[in-house]
Amino acid sequence: xxxxxxxxxxxxxxxxxxxxxxxxxxxxxxxxxxxxxxxxxxxxxxxxxxxxxxxxxxxxxxxxxxxxxxxxxxxxxxxxxxxxxxxxxxxxxxxxxxxxxxxxxxxxxxxxxxxxxxxxxxxxxxxxxxxxxxxxxxxxxxxxxxxxxxxxxxxxxxxxxxxxxxxxxxxxxxxxxxxxxxxxxxxxxxxxxxxxxxxxxxxxxxxxxxxxxxxxxxxxxxxxxxxxxxxxxxxxxxxxxxxxxxxxxxxxxxxxxxxxxxxxxxxxxxxxxxxxxxxxxxxxxxxxxxxxxxxxxxxxxxxxxxxxxxxxxxxxxxxxxxxxxxxxxxxxxxxxxxxxxxxxxxxxxxxxxxxxxxxxxxxxxxxxxxxxxxxxxxxxxxxxxxxxxxxxxxxxxxxxxxxxxxxxxxxxxxxxxxxxxxxxxxxxxxxxxxxxxxxxxxxxxxxxxxxxxxxxxxxxxxxxxxxxxxxxxxxxxxxxxxxxxxxxxxxxxxxx
Amino acid sequence: xxxxxxxxxxxxxxxxxxxxxxxxxxxxxxxxxxxxxxxxxxxxxxxxxxxxxxxxxxxxxxxxxxxxxxxxxxxxxxxxxxxxxxxxxxxxxxxxxxxxxxxxxxxxxxxxxxxxxxxxxxxxxxxxxxxxxxxxxxxxxxxxxxxxxxxxxxxxxxxxxxxxxxxxxxxxxxxxxxxxxxxxxxxxxxxxxxxxxxxxxxxxxxxxxxxxxxxxxxxxxxxxxxxxxxxxxxxxxxxxxxxxxxxxxxxxxxxxxxxxxxxxxxxxxxxxxxxxxxxxxxxxxxxxxxxxxxxxxxxxxxxxxxxxxxxxxxxxxxxxxxxxxxxxxxxxxxxxxxxxxxxxxxxxxxxxxxxxxxxxxxxxxxxxxxxxxx
Numbered sequence: 001x002x003x004x005x006x007x008x009x010x011x012x013x014x015x016x017x018x019x020x021x022x023x024x025x026x027x028x029x030x031x032x033x034x035x036x037x038x039x040x041x042x043x044x045x046x047x048x049x050x051x052x053x054x055x056x057x058x059x060x061x062x063x064x065x066x067x068x069x070x071x072x073x074x075x076x077x078x079x080x081x082x083x084x085x086x087x088x089x090x091x092x093x094x095x096x097x098x099x100x101x102x103x104x105x106x107x108x109x110x111x112x113x114x115x116x117x118x119x120x121x122x123x124x125x126x127x128x129x130x131x132x133x134x135x136x137x138x139x140x141x142x143x144x145x146x147x148x149x150x151x152x153x154x155x156x157x158x159x160x161x162x163x164x165x166x167x168x169x170x171x172x173x174x175x176x177x178x179x180x181x182x183x184x185x186x187x188x189x190x191x192x193x194x195x196x197x198x199x200x201x202x203x204x205x206x207x208x209x210x211x212x213x214x215x216x217x218x219x220x221x222x223x224x225x226x227x228x229x230x231x232x233x234x235x236x237x238x239x240x241x242x243x244x245x246x247x248x249x250x251x252x253x254x255x256x257x258x259x260x261x262x263x264x265x266x267x268x269x270x271x272x273x274x275x276x277x278x279x280x281x282x283x284x285x286x287x288x289x290x291x292x293x294x295x296x297x298x299x300x301x302x303x304x305x306x307x308x309x310x311x312x313x314x315x316x317x318x319x320x321x322x323x324x325x326x327x328x329x330x331x332x333x334x335x336x337x338x339x340x341x342x343x344x345x346x347x348x349x350x351x352x353x354x355x356x357x358x359x360x361x362x363x364x365x366x367x368x369x370x371x372x373x374x375x376x377x378x379x380x381x382x383x384x385x386x387x388x389x390x391x392x393x394x395x396x397x398x399x400x401x402x403x404x405x406x407x408x409x410x411x412x413x414x415x416x417x418x419x420x421x422x423x424x425x426x427x428x429x430x431x432x433x434x435x436x437x438x439x440x441x442x443x444x445x446x447x448x449x450x451x452x453x454x455x456x457x458x459x460x461x462x463x464x465x466x467x468x469x470x471x472x473x474x475x476x477x478x479x480x481x482x483x484x485x486x487x488x489x490x491x492x493x494x495x496x
Numbered sequence: 497x498x499x500x501x502x503x504x505x506x507x508x509x510x511x512x513x514x515x516x517x518x519x520x521x522x523x524x525x526x527x528x529x530x531x532x533x534x535x536x537x538x539x540x541x542x543x544x545x546x547x548x549x550x551x552x553x554x555x556x557x558x559x560x561x562x563x564x565x566x567x568x569x570x571x572x573x574x575x576x577x578x579x580x581x582x583x584x585x586x587x588x589x590x591x592x593x594x595x596x597x598x599x600x601x602x603x604x605x606x607x608x609x610x611x612x613x614x615x616x617x618x619x620x621x622x623x624x625x626x627x628x629x630x631x632x633x634x635x636x637x638x639x640x641x642x643x644x645x646x647x648x649x650x651x652x653x654x655x656x657x658x659x660x661x662x663x664x665x666x667x668x669x670x671x672x673x674x675x676x677x678x679x680x681x682x683x684x685x686x687x688x689x690x691x692x693x694x695x696x697x698x699x700x701x702x703x704x705x706x707x708x709x710x711x712x713x714x715x716x717x718x719x720x721x722x723x724x725x726x727x728x729x730x731x732x733x734x735x736x737x738x739x740x741x742x743x744x745x746x747x748x749x750x751x752x753x754x755x756x757x758x759x760x761x762x763x764x765x766x767x768x769x770x771x772x773x774x775x776x777x778x779x780x781x782x783x784x785x786x787x788x789x790x791x792x793x794x795x796x797x798x799x800x801x802x803x804x805x806x807x808x809x810x811x812x813x814x815x816x817x818x819x820x821x822x823x824x825x826x827x828x829x830x831x832x833x834x835x836x837x838x839x840x841x842x843x844x845x846x847x848x849x850x851x852x853x854x855x856x857x858x859x860x861x862x863x864x865x866x867x868x869x870x
Contacts, residue, residue: 120687120771165635176633178642179610194845201767201799201822205840205864206651206849207596210609210642214635234693254551260574260663301693304728360631364551392633393552432633440636447636451623456638458852462845474637 020059023080023104027062030072035063035110046105049092050152052353052403054438058085058099063107067127067223073106074221075191083468084189086217088129088160091152093356094437096164096216096473103471106221108159114138115224122229123182123199128159128222135227144229147174150433151341159222165214167433169265169340172391173299174230176433178213183226186212186219189464199226211459216435217470219463233264233299237309238327240336241316246270246292246374246386250366252319253390256296257363259315261308264299266391267340268292270370273347273385276400277339280346284339290322294390295340343387344398351383351400355412359420361428363393372422373397380415382408394432395423421446436474444476453479497541497560499616499624499655505537506653507622509858518649518860520560520588529837530830532862539590542655545569547630554613554630556658559590575661578605582754582763582802590654596646599754600698600721603797605662608645614658617644619651620854630658643849649860650841651853665723668697670745671736675701677716677781683774685718685739686796690770692739694732696797697721701777702753703792709756710749718796719749753793762805763826764816770799776821777801783815839865 016024016038028036037043038060047057064070077084085099086106099105112129119142126135132153136145149168150156156166162184167176174180183197197209212219243249249268256263269277274286274293286293294316298308313324327333339346348354361369370386373395377384388396397419401412420430420443430436430443444453457480460467509516517533521540539560547556550573557566564585566577581587581597591597593615598607605611614628617640627640644652675685682701689699698721702710707717722732736742757763768776773796780801784790787809794801801821805812807829817823817836825837841850841864850857850866 118769118771121769123769165639167633167635171633175606175610176635178639179606192844194843198822200769202765202824203822203840204824205646205843206846207609207642207646208845210645211639213642214639218638231691257553258551258663260665262663301695301728301732303693303731304725307725307727360629360633362549362552362554362631364549389633393631394633427630429629429631429634429636431636432631433635435635436637444637447629449624449626452625452627452640453637455619455623455625455627455640455853459638459640459643459849462848462852 016059017102019080019082020102023077023082024060026076026080027060027073027104030076031062031064031069035065037061046087046090046107047098049090049095049097051093051095051356051439053355054095054098056098057101058103058105059101061105061107063110065110067111070106070108070111070221070223071187071193074187074189077104077468078189078191081466081468083471085470086159086163086221088157088163089131089152089155091156092160092164092437093358093434094431094439096435096437096470098438100472108157108221112157117142117229119144122231123226124229125224125226126158127224128157128162130158132156132158132161139229143232145232146180146227147230148177148180151344158225158227162213162222162225163215163217164433164435167389167394169267169389172266172389173262173264178210180228181209181213181225182228184209184212185223186221187223188220189466189469193223197226214435215463216437216474218460218474220469235302235305236264236297236299236333237305238333238336239296239309239312239316239324240286241294241296241321241324242287242290243292243294243321244290245320246370247367248320249292249294250370250390252294252316252321253366254364255315255319256312257391259311261298261311263296263312263391265295265297266389267295268386268388268390269295269340269343270386272383273343273387276350276385277343277346280342280349282338282342282346284335286339295336340387347385347398347400351402353401353403355399355401355416357397357399357416357419358431358434359395359423359428360432361393361395361423361426365426365428366390366393369395369422369426373419376415376418376422380411380418382411382415384415389432392432393428438473441473441476445479450479454481457481497539499618502537502539502542502618502653502655503622503624506618506620506858509535510620510622510856513856515858515861518653520591521562521586529833529863529865531860533860537653539588539653539655546656550575552630553661553663554632554658555661556614556630556656557589558656559588559654561589562586563589563592570661574664576664577611577659578662579608579611580750580754582757584755589657593645593657594647594649594654600700600750600795603699603795604697609642611659612641612645612657613660615641615644615654616656617652617654620856620859625652628658632660648863650850650864651859653859667726667729668721668723668747669729669733670719670721670747670749671733672712672743672745673718673720673736673740674713674715675718675740677701677777679774679778682777686773689739690797693735694720694722697723698750699796700753701794701796703781705789706753706756706791706793710745710752712743712745712749719745719753721750756791757804758806760807762807762809762813762828764803764813765800765824765826766803766816766819766821767800767824768821770797773799776819779819779821780816783819784812787812833865837865841866
């Protein structure tokens with residue numbers, strides 16, 4: 001759960017354990033001395049991810065540049081039995097890429113090649129550090145794109161997306177990362193190289209690929225990733241509906257889903273978000289007096305699309321929209337989206353710190369849950385901005401605050417927990433796309449039974465029996481059966 | 497019957513060292529692989545919809561609920577579960593998920609792994625595991641849902657399944673077109689269809705025998721299912737017309753396709769990257785040449801050919817096994833499994849998963865061709 005950022009000492013050097021000393025010199029000989037960082041000042045960047053709550057400094061950070069180097073790095077760490085944390089661009093929002101001071105960060109951002117694009121079969125093979133938006137750019141000459149589009153897509157990596165099973169606005173129609181990964185080559189924590197999934201047709205047997213996607217760096221490191229590419233739609237239409245009551249906007253979402261039209265994306269922003277966006281350089285022309293706006297994108301074949309646009313427009317109005325605007329051209333469409341994509345940045349303007357939260361509720365519960373979040377915000381006196389994937393019921397209640405004020409910070413934490421409890425009570429879950437990481441460990445027992453958490457521990461132990469890969473994340477250590485049965489043993493002290 | 501009864505049965509089996517064969521209704525999708533079991537655990541009494549909120553487009557049902565019962569529950573709300581595995585509607589949801597069985601609609605909607613959002617499972621050590629949830633987007637914890645999907649019951653007995661549903665399209669039409677299936681012609685046709693302005697729910701190539709069963713003539717036939725609003729389907733139909741002589745088919749054609757296989761047939765799926773579809777089709781056709789009753793249906797967008805042979809033709813099955821494709825047998829005479837269908841779970845990770853989820857080997861031992869302790 002959230003805690004205040006801890007100051008990290010800026011000592012010039014820190015004594016490493018003998019195993020880490022040995023590992024450091026072996027890693028340096030693999031990647032060269034310039035591709036390994038060990039001084040605290042150099043490691044600052046690798047001491048946080050996109051969530052501001054946590055800071056943890058790794059012992060070392062190493063940056064392999066080739067597949068062979070990556071494999072050699074993981075094998076050296078296996079031989080020295082040193083824990084490690086794979087890291088892409090560090091844009092994650094759950095503290096998942098942070099490492100304790102006994103662990104090595106393996107930075108994958110230099111392994112960024114797009115190895116091949118096969119337009120005929122609509123797929124690409126990339127290195128784990130390839131940037132999401134870069135893949136779409138490379139695929140565009142074939143009229144294709146990579147569909148999952150997290151807000152951080154201009155920076156985040158495909159390897160990180162695989163680790164988190166990342167989503168994004170267009171996952172409503174096109175599916176999340178899992179639905180787009182065909183095959184992986186993975187180096188397991190013990191140094192074994194395995195191929196999961198298949199590039200040559202179906203793969204029989206246990207769905208190890210499905211198990212690996214979303215495993216948050218706990219099952220190994222992807223060496224290469226084969227992904228599906230999607231044909232660019234012939235036509236795209238974007239609508240903006242504005243509402244004086246957010247529950248009306250939520251009703252419009254339900255009506256559109258029920259109509260059978262599957263929008264490419266259906267995003268909602270509430271009043272505080274709208275006003276933050278409009279006061280920023282990302283102003284998109286949203287009505288600042290609205291309680292909510294709904295951004296609906298329809299795409300696909302040109303034929304029949306106008307009929308769907310007309311239907312969605314009618315449903316938006318029937319739910320009480322004050323106005324519905326259909327973007328006339330690509331420039332207007334891009335502007336409408338810019339406000340959505342840059343909403344987090346815009347909110348960053350209104351206060352020094354921002355907590356981006358992630359939860360999912362059944363779509364029919366959106367009106368109740370939004371009302372409950374509003375009530376919690378008022379009761380705790382915090383500013384909650386809601387900007388989220390309404391079509392999936394994937395909420396992002398974000399709280400803007402000043403972390404230097406301990407009293408305000410405490411209220412933020414109280415509000416966050418209350419919001420999460422409300423989402424769980426509505427039949428929802430604690431994360432739709434950001435992952436559990438460090439941030440949501442304590443919420444796991446609220447949605448899963450002991451037996452289920454233990455089953456997750458067992459699965460992890462298949463891939464990483466020593467629990468050296470991203471230790472201490474995803475499943476709380478106390479949930480693992482051998483820990484529960486023998487809490488006083490040394491083995492029980494291993495991180496989950 | 498409840499999940500606790502299933503748990504008790506699994507614990508009893510462990511205590512008695514009496515392995516279980518896990519069955520849904522036992523009417524279809526029976527694995528041909530010999531299972532080394534002394535008892536059968538039937539889930540046919542574990543049926544019924546547990547939770548269905550139409551506005552959420554999600555449904556939770558017990559594993560023994562049949563696909564037909566699900567259709568009856570969802571149809572009044574103009575919704576459907578987009579899983580159409582081969583077999584008749586008396587097959588169960590649990591069996592569909594356990595075998596990761598899919599059908600023609602997988603082209604547009606994916607298979608069970610893409611449509612199942614949560615499971616309740618009794619693992620081999622008698623624990624009740626509830627993974628995933630009832631929401632359509634969920635990354636909380638390691639993905640046990642995917643692990644159990646397609647595991648053939650060897651890691652746990654599926655007792656409850658949550659799925660996402662889809663809205664019935666306003667218009668749903670199926671068209672048939674005779675095609676020239678010589679390799680070059682077929683290859684060119686498939687390539688052209690893949691870039692055409694159509695977005696089919698299903699697009700399958702049926703061999704002449706199967707085509708005649710559905711009343712589409714007696715040559716190799718392409719079946720295309722188009723859906724959406726009326727304007728969209730009309731326009732797509734016009735695009736299809738540019739490829740050949742297109743006939744309207746009753747939408748029921750898909751049910752005939754799914755139930756055309758004799759219960760005892762040899763069934764193999766041959767797959768490759770989609771661009772090799774024509775070559776896989778040609779190889780499979782040659783492997784089955786001259787076999788009376790042989791049929792084939794291929795999901796051309798996915799690059800998967802489903803081959804059906806009479807059980808009395810092991811040599812044709814052997815020829816299929818040697819084709820240049822990924823060959824997965826769904827059903828074979830008992831004696832042939834060892835010879836031509838290697839176990840897909842013999843790798844270190846899979847063996848270890850099995851040990852950790854079914855340590856006493858009481859769940860469907862042998863069904864995946866794995867070595868079974870005597």
